[in-house]
Amino acid sequence: xxxxxxGTLAFLILFPTVIAxxxxxxxSDAARGGIVKLSAALIALGSIVLTVLYFMNxxxxxxxxxxxxxxxxxxxxxxxxxxxIVYLGIKYKHYWACVLALIQTPLVSWFEITHSGVIPISYNxxxxxxxxxxxxxxxxxxxxxxxxxxxxxKDFQKHNEDQKDRxxxxxxxxxxxxxxxxxxxxxxxxxxxxxxxxITSLCSFFLIGYSxxxxxxxxxxxxxxxxxxxxxxxxxxxxxxxxxxxxxxxxGLLAGGASGAWGYYLTIPVACLAFAGITKAAQMPFNSWxxxxxxxxxxxxxxxxSSTMVKAGVFLILKLSPLMGVWLxxxxxxxxxxxxxxxxxMVMMVGGITFLLASFAAISQSNAKRVLAYSTVANLxxxxxxxxxxxxxxxWAGIMLIIFHAVAKSLLFLSVGTTEHRIGSRDxxxxxxxxxxxxxxxxxxxxxxxxxFIAPFGMLLSKWACMISFVDSGxxxxxxxxxxxxxxxxxxWAKWLGKLCAIVAGKDDHEAIGIPGEEKAVLxxxxxxxxxxxxxxxxxxxxxxxxxxxxxxxxIETGMLAxxxxxxxxxLVAVLILIIAFFFGKTKKRIVPIYLSGENAGDDISFRNAxxxxxxxxxxxxxxxxxxxxxxxxxxxxxxxxxxLALIAxxxxxxxxxxxxxxx
Amino acid sequence: xxxxxxxxxxxxxxxxxxxxxxxxFVVLAxxxxxxxxxxxxxxxxxxQGRFGPPILQxxxxxxxxxxKEGITVNKYQDFYMGAFLFFIILTGVFFFAGGDLLLVIxxxxxxxxxxxxxxxxxxxxxxxxxxxxxxxxxxxYEPMVLLTAVGFYIVIGTFNVADVLAAGKPAIIYLPGxxxxxxxxxxxxxxxxxxxxxxxxxxxxxxxKGMATEFSGKTLALMxxxxxxxxxxxxxxxxxxxxxxxWVSIIIALLVCIFVYFFExxxxxxxxxxxxxxxxxxxxxVALILGFGNIFVLYFLKLFGII
Numbered sequence: 001x002x003x004x005x006x007g008t009l010a011f012l013i014l015f016p017t018v019i020a021x022x023x024x025x026x027x028s029d030a031a032r033g034g035i036v037k038l039s040a041a042l043i044a045l046g047s048i049v050l051t052v053l054y055f056m057n058x059x060x061x062x063x064x065x066x067x068x069x070x071x072x073x074x075x076x077x078x079x080x081x082x083x084x085i086v087y088l089g090i091k092y093k094h095y096w097a098c099v100l101a102l103i104q105t106p107l108v109s110w111f112e113i114t115h116s117g118v119i120p121i122s123y124n125x126x127x128x129x130x131x132x133x134x135x136x137x138x139x140x141x142x143x144x145x146x147x148x149x150x151x152x153x154k155d156f157q158k159h160n161e162d163q164k165d166r167x168x169x170x171x172x173x174x175x176x177x178x179x180x181x182x183x184x185x186x187x188x189x190x191x192x193x194x195x196x197x198x199i200t201s202l203c204s205f206f207l208i209g210y211s212x213x214x215x216x217x218x219x220x221x222x223x224x225x226x227x228x229x230x231x232x233x234x235x236x237x238x239x240x241x242x243x244x245x246x247x248x249x250x251x252g253l254l255a256g257g258a259s260g261a262w263g264y265y266l267t268i269p270v271a272c273l274a275f276a277g278i279t280k281a282a283q284m285p286f287n288s289w290x291x292x293x294x295x296x297x298x299x300x301x302x303x304x305x306s307s308t309m310v311k312a313g314v315f316l317i318l319k320l321s322p323l324m325g326v327w328l329x330x331x332x333x334x335x336x337x338x339x340x341x342x343x344x345x346m347v348m349m350v351g352g353i354t355f356l357l358a359s360f361a362a363i364s365q366s367n368a369k370r371v372l373a374y375s376t377v378a379n380l381x382x383x384x385x386x387x388x389x390x391x392x393x394x395x396w397a398g399i400m401l402i403i404f405h406a407v408a409k410s411l412l413f414l415s416v417g418t419t420e421h422r423i424g425s426r427d428x429x430x431x432x433x434x435x436x437x438x439x440x441x442x443x444x445x446x447x448x449x450x451x452x453f454i455a456p457f458g459m460l461l462s463k464w465a466c467m468i469s470f471v472d473s474g475x476x477x478x479x480x481x482x483x484x485x486x487x488x489x490x491x492x493w494a495k496w497l498g499k500l501c502a503i504v505a506g507k508d509d510h511e512a513i514g515i516p517g518e519e520k521a522v523l524x525x526x527x528x529x530x531x532x533x534x535x536x537x538x539x540x541x542x543x544x545x546x547x548x549x550x551x552x553x554x555x556i557e558t559g560m561l562a563x564x565x566x567x568x569x570x571x572l573v574a575v576l577i578l579i580i581a582f583f584f585g586k587t588k589k590r591i592v593p594i595y596l597s598g599e600n601a602g603d604d605i606s607f608r609n610a611x612x613x614x615x616x617x618x619x620x621x622x623x624x625x626x627x628x629x630x631x632x633x634x635x636x637x638x639x640x641x642x643x644x645l646a647l648i649a650x651x652x653x654x655x656x657x658x659x660x661x662x663x664x
Numbered sequence: 665x666x667x668x669x670x671x672x673x674x675x676x677x678x679x680x681x682x683x684x685x686x687x688x689f690v691v692l693a694x695x696x697x698x699x700x701x702x703x704x705x706x707x708x709x710x711x712q713g714r715f716g717p718p719i720l721q722x723x724x725x726x727x728x729x730x731x732k733e734g735i736t737v738n739k740y741q742d743f744y745m746g747a748f749l750f751f752i753i754l755t756g757v758f759f760f761a762g763g764d765l766l767l768v769i770x771x772x773x774x775x776x777x778x779x780x781x782x783x784x785x786x787x788x789x790x791x792x793x794x795x796x797x798x799x800x801x802x803x804x805y806e807p808m809v810l811l812t813a814v815g816f817y818i819v820i821g822t823f824n825v826a827d828v829l830a831a832g833k834p835a836i837i838y839l840p841g842x843x844x845x846x847x848x849x850x851x852x853x854x855x856x857x858x859x860x861x862x863x864x865x866x867x868x869x870x871x872x873k874g875m876a877t878e879f880s881g882k883t884l885a886l887m888x889x890x891x892x893x894x895x896x897x898x899x900x901x902x903x904x905x906x907x908x909x910x911w912v913s914i915i916i917a918l919l920v921c922i923f924v925y926f927f928e929x930x931x932x933x934x935x936x937x938x939x940x941x942x943x944x945x946x947x948x949x950v951a952l953i954l955g956f957g958n959i960f961v962l963y964f965l966k967l968f969g970i971i
Binding site: 432433454455456460464467468471474476479480482483484486487488490491494495497498499501502503504562565568572579580583584585586587588589590591592593594595596597604605617619621622627 | 736766771774786806
């Protein structure tokens with residue numbers, strides 16, 4: 001069995017890497033198209049094979065895979081990447097990136113070289129339920145986005161003809177990204193995970209800066225600096241674990257933490273790793289890097305928001321979640337404060353605050369991509385909060401959120417991208433009546449929006465589970481953040497939905513321009529997934545999520561969303577599909593003009609004004625700048641989360657100092 | 665056999681009584697809702713010094729609408745309205761079957777979304793402004809509605825309506841703040857002045873008929889019927905605060921429902937329309953202070969083992 005697993009993992013990590021290198025050299029569109037489509041199919045297949053293997057094995061598996069040379073190859077690559085960062089940092093005068101790279105890479109490399117063999121590593125790789133779910137998301141959604149990018153980048157190149165065609169490099173990075181993501185979700189050796197972690201930071205850096213405009217370069221460096229900052233947290237966690245707790249394995253960390261033998265020492269690596277997760281998941285105060293990433297071509301946004309990058313951040317936090325229940329195991333009353341798990345508290349508060357404020361900020365945006373970005377930040381906030389609560393029920397909600405968010409958000413980004421190439425704008429105000437203007441895309445966008453916020457679809461189901469676990473968490477403030485944030489979520493999605501659903505007569509039909517076949521196929525697949533996955537709530541939950549939780553949590557009964565509710569939601573999805581299939585648009589009534597105070601000029605969009613001139617009626621959405629202005633929300637968010645993070649950092653620093661003094 | 669199947673499928677105890685309640689709701693709710701609407705109009709008229717229509721006027725109106733020529737502004741609006749009615753009834757069914765409060769709230773949101781999309785689809789300025797305002801009202805009342813469910817959960821230990829009713833004491837003892845907050849947002853849900861922003865029965869509406877501007881004939885009739893269903897089931901929420909196992913509490917609960925409904929009528933006639941800022945500010949402040957304040961206190965009472 002081990003061999004099959006190892007073979008599949010090797011394929012998932014190495015095959016995209018090889019393809020990436022090939023794509024770097026390929027220049028012709030046709031060849032690139034063929035290679036990308038074929039390898040996307042193979043990667044998706046690979047992730048499905050991994051799933052099948054997991055079910056055949058019946059439980060999680062740890063893989064030894066002894067190979068010391070791999071670590072040396074990784075160190076060599078890390079040093080090479082450090083040189084690249086330093087070079088680019090100096091070239092574009094962004095020196096913080098150089099500083100951060102020059103601190104952490106030598107530190108980790110030195111540590112790995114001096115400690116190799118000293119700290120026993122029994123298992124380098126593993127596969128469990130959560131990594132299977134992640135692999136499916138990366139393998140299927142990630143590859144679909146790569147395929148979509150083929151058509152999109154052709155258009156993109158046409159729109160930016162003055163620029164050099166760097167599409168080979170673009171696809172090179174995309175496939176490396178996928179490979180690194182597979183690495184993150186299956187590495188048990190934390191040094192390996194750190195290696196892949198840094199690769200994804202760098203990949204997103206290159207993708208964000210792809211267009212090489214000043215804005216793109218500035219934003220790419222912001223993303224890089226923030227993520228390297230998170231990487232520093234990761235690096236510190238590795239050093240602490242290696243020096244004081246004598247383990248460098250995820251399983252070792254989880255087992256050691258659960259045993260209670262480490263006492264309050266446990267909080268320090270957990271807080272550092274969670275900090276890395278928070279930066280990668282673009283939580284406040286680091287959300288600006290994800291917002292800045294909007295300058296990149298749309299498939300990049302789709303990739304960063306749905307299947308890669310930010311999902312690595314929340315993956316790590318959910319993975320650590322069993323260690324974040326509020327009191328540390330084996331705490332003693334006399335030293336109550338230091339046995340309180342400040343890591344869990346930090347994570348849940350940062351996530352909760354981010355959810356609330358990002359949902360508010362989304363209301364004030366009219367740029368579709370920015371609305372999507374704030375919504376991603378908000379949803380990641382929910383997942384992070386679930387991780388911080390650290391109960392099985394909360395993690396259940398978090399995993400469901402990851403799955404449904406990946407599908408619906410990629411669908412939304414890609415449909416916005418296609419729309420933008422049709423109507424020449426990504427502003428929601430310009431999407432008036434899209435349902436009658438570009439029906440082929442609008443219907444997918446509508447599915448995506450409904451999938452994001454309304455019963456009976458996946459995101460709402462997950463939010464429902466969040467609700468229960470937040471109430472059970474013993475932290476009443478989380479409820480406050482959740483109920484107000486949910487109200488805001490409802491508002492900004494529904495007002496967008498309303499714009500799309502308006503039936504506008506006489507607007508030109510942009511479909512004639514023709515949507516690339518790949519784009520249509522990918523959008524169709526994602527829309528189908530968004531709906532069909534919801535039909536299988538109970539299967540998804542009982543088949544894979546609950547067994548995974550059973551393997552990491554002692555108590556998986558309390559506070560779990562009743563399975564009867566999953567059944568009801570699935571039935572509702574089916575009912576909804578049926579009524580739409582049978583009744584949608586089937587009226588036999590006479591169609592009449594709308595009421596414009598009796599002065600309808602006849603076309604339903606213009607009226608005769610007081611001067612007897614014909615004037616078009618137009619309405620704008622609500623943005624409530626005074627309430628939910630972006631600047632204000634970010635300011636509040638940054639101040640409150642920085643205070644929380646600084647307090648925890650100070651606490652960790654004092655405790656680490658204590659540990660060092662005790663040791664020597 | 666059927667009942668056993670339903671019990672297994674839906675988790676909660678699906679007894680004969682539930683089915684009776686569901687049938688009663690589906691059949692009687694429009695009658696009760698219609699009569700309440702009639703009394704509301706009569707009372708309003710009297711408060712304004714008019715004689716007012718007969719109590720059964722809402723039914724006459726609906727019958728008349730049913731006979732109108734079938735016209736519509738686009739192919740899709742009727743579907744959305746039909747779905748609104750369908751999901752409102754379904755929401756009530758979940759509620760009266762003793763189901764999960766959150767399920768009830770979420771399916772109510774789904775239903776409301778169909779009504780809003782129906783108004784948006786017309787692309788008429790009046791309907792669109794009405795629909796946007798309805799959305800704003802939803803955002804205003806949503807936190808308080810969710811906090812209500814959370815309040816019941818903290819007191820009772822589950823979200824199931826059936827369990828709330830099976831409790832030994834009325835929930836209002838622990839949830840006075842939540843109760844007042846809920847009654848406050850009922851004004852928005854019933855679309856009564858001062859918060860009848862999206863559409864109103866009063867003549868002082870500046871938006872023609874707001875959200876309902878482009879609904880006519882049968883479609884408008886369906887909306888009216890849906891609202892009767894909705895009102896009855898919203899009063900069910902009020903009932904839930906007071907009713908428990910004792911008979912006295914059930915009688916008091918019914919009386920309180922009637923009182924709350926006419927209290928809303930009284931408010932409706934005592935206030936002028938207010939700006940949207942007032943709607944959102946006041947609802948959120950009420951949710952924060954009365955709703956969350958109540959829940960916060962409950963948390964501490966639980967923590968120290970007082971309840």
